[in-house]
Structures are given as structure tokens and as C-alpha cells.
Amino acid sequence: MPVNRMPATSEITESRKIQKTRPGRTQADYDAYFRTALDHLHTERRYRVFADIERIAGRFPTAHWRKPDGGTSEITVWCSNDYLGMGQHPDVVGAMTQTAARCGVGAGGTRNIAGNNSPLVDLERELADLHGKEAGLVFTSGYVSNQAGISTIAKLLPNCLILSDAFNHNSMIEGVRHSGCEKRIFRHNDLAHLEELLIAAGDRPKLIAFESVYSMDGDVSDIGAICDLAERYGAMTYLDEVHAVGLYGPRGGGISERDGVMHRVDVIEGTLAKGYGCVGGYITGSTVLCDAVRSHAPGFIFTTALPPAIAAAARASVRYLKRSNVEREAHQRQANRTKIALEAAGLPVLHTQTHIVPVMVGDAELCKAAADHLLEHHAIYIQPINYPTVPRGTERLRITPSPFHDDARIAKLTAALMETWDTLDLPRAGTVFVEAAE
Secondary structure: OOOOOOOOHHHHHHHHHHHHHOOOOOHHHHHHHHHHHHHHHHHOOOOOOOOEEEEOOOOOOEEEEEOOOOOEEEEEEOOOOOOOOHHHOHHHHHHHHHHHHHHOOOOOOOHHHHOOOHHHHHHHHHHHHHOOOOEEEEEOOHHHHHHHHHHHHHHOOOOOEEEEEOOOOHHHHHHHHHHOOEEEEEOOOOHHHHHHHHHHHOOOOEEEEEEOEOOOOOOEOOHHHHHHHHHHHOOEEEEEOOOOOOOOOOOOOOHHHHOOOHHHOOEEEEEOOOOOOOOOEEEEEOHHHHHHHHHHOHHHHOOOOOOHHHHHHHHHHHHHHHHOOHHHHHHHHHHHHHHHHHHHOOOOEOOOOOOOEEEEOOOHHHHHHHHHHHHHHHOEEOOEEOOOOOOOOOOEEEEOOOOOOOHHHHHHHHHHHHHHHHHHOOOOOOOOOOOOOO
């Protein structure tokens, strides 16, 4: 006898009553979750506001600031990662516009679908040559190249252990996470701790992931010593040179080139968006490694390639900086002069070995107030750096002088910072900034 699987009429009626008294969530309900998340940032004084800025070709670091009231004024940008001003270089701009006129503006899709565009192939060869490697592989950003590169390389190594510096960039951390591999974090630039972890790991495959220049404190890793450990204990090395390519080394190959150890690093990762003034990221290494990443990395396979015009511009920038040291020398000179001027003024400059000039504040709300004051009263733009980019208690203004920040601009910056520090009663040189416990 067939079984009646329909609920009784009274059950249907009751079910409808429940649905009416328990309506589904509305968009307002969901927005409330997002508002709570934003309110949390406001409460902690770390909600970020981005200034509306338009760069002016040929006049870097001058830019137009579109104010909240609709007005516009000229400002000087002191925090750009276009470290050498290559984003406005005639060779770079010319390569982009000429290629766009010849090839159009889009890439036509992923490389799996649309194939390689020729300027992109040429760029990868240029980058391989830059780092003395067999091959290069370009991604849409430096973030993606780290996330996809680290995760894919580690996944392809059976039972891989990743040893990651504690101060590595978020993109590297995400690469480690996405790999699904076991990891060990070694204390920042602590080679004794790294060696302890390598010994404990035994003979399993190991990948050491670290940076050359750490972008917030401006300190540098001992690449040669890390390579010594890697060779001693049978580990691969993955080096992020994002804040060094174009800026250091006889041809702009980074700190590893400057220190004569580039050939000892297995994988060198970099960006086209900072020293080279364009956009995109890449890895370089052996032919088989790059081919394996090309064939397995979702972050490469399933995203549209860089457009031909961007690739041509980046290649022009890389080629130019291989042969010109003028920009590098001017960059180091002006960064050093900036440090000397700010230190002489009694400002709390964090000592660095590189072009990065952190001026410490130590409080999120005051850091934003200082940045706002500089912009509104001195037409100087420096984005405040707060948690989670840096630990709480070490908030700062991160200043990045370029070859185009001349001595007059340095003098104006120094005076503006002194007035801002006096007005807001900010800590001076000699203050000890302590990381807050998390």
C-alpha cells in the first residue's frame, strides 16, 4: 500500500505560520555585520582613509589632492613606493603608449586561453637575465606572485616544511597558508633560531622563505648566511626582493646582487610596481621550477595576463635600470640626506640601512592626526602606518625619499614635521617604542 509522504494540512498551515513569524534575514541585517566590523576599526583608531590623489606626469613627487570639500590643491607625496620615479620616465611611458597603440589595451584573457603576448615573453626573459636565472614567470601583482609561488612550490615538494621569517609580508604568509604544508616561524633575522629549526627538521624537503629588505623597519637580511644554512641542511631558498629590485646592485638585481650571492638563491621574487614604477610581480628560478609553477598555480592559470602595454613598459624600465646607476645613486643620496636632516631636528627616526625612513609615533590616533595635519597645513602627504601593518605601539610615518625629493623639499619636510610634532606634542628622539602585547 503506497505511503502518503505529504504532511497533514494542519502541519503545512503551521509551517507557513512559522515562516511568517520568522522572516529571512534582510540586507540591513547583513549590513549590520559589516558595520560592526568597521565600528571595531573606528574604536581602535585604525580605520583607514585614503586620500584622493592624482599624480602629475613629469612632476613627481608633486600631485593633485582632491579635498573632501571638492577643491583641489598641489601636494608633495613623501610615501610613494615608486621609489625612483620610473612611473614617469619617458622610456617607460613611451613603451607603454606605443605598445597600446600597436596591440590595444587588454591581454585578451588568461594565457591558457589567449596565449602569451609577445611583450610578456620578452619581459620574462629580461627578468631571468636580471637575476641570472634560467627562467622567469610574471604574475598580475607581487602579492599574487608570492601567494601563488610559495604555495605551489611547497605543495609540489613531498612532506615540505616551510621555514618563514617572523616579519615576512602578508603575501608570503598567505602563500605559506595556502600551501597546506607544515611551517615553522623563525625569529626575525635570527639565524641561530633558523639553524635550530633546520636541524630539527631532518632530511625532509625544506623551503626557507625570507625577504631582503623588510619594508616597515627598513632592515636587511643576511642572504649569504641564510644560503650557507640552506646548503648545509639541504633546504631551498625563496627570497622576496620586492623592496630592492631596481634599487640595489650594479644592474638593479637587488640586495642579493649587491652582496654577490644572487646565484646562490634558488627562487628570487620581485615586483614591477615599486623600483620599476609599473605593476605586476614575478618569480625567477630554474626552467623546470618556473614551468611547474606555470602548470600548477591557480593564481597564474585562472587570471587574465598582464596587458602587452604594461609588460612593454615594465621591460623598458628593467632594461633602462640595468644600464643606468644615476637614479640609484641619487636615491641613496637623497634618502641619506633626509635621515640626517630629520635626526638633526630631534625627530624619532628609526635607524635603517636602506632607503626607508620610519618616523615613529607610537599611537594610532596620533599617527593619523599627524598625517592629517601635514596634509592640511603643509601640503605634504604621508600615509600613517598602523596595526596590523606594524605592531601596536610602533605606529609610524613611513617616509620614502626619491631622487626627485631635492634638498629644498627635504628642508620643507623637516620644518613641517617639527611644527607638527610641536603642535601635537609627539614623542621626540630617544623615546623607546614598545610593542603592545597582543
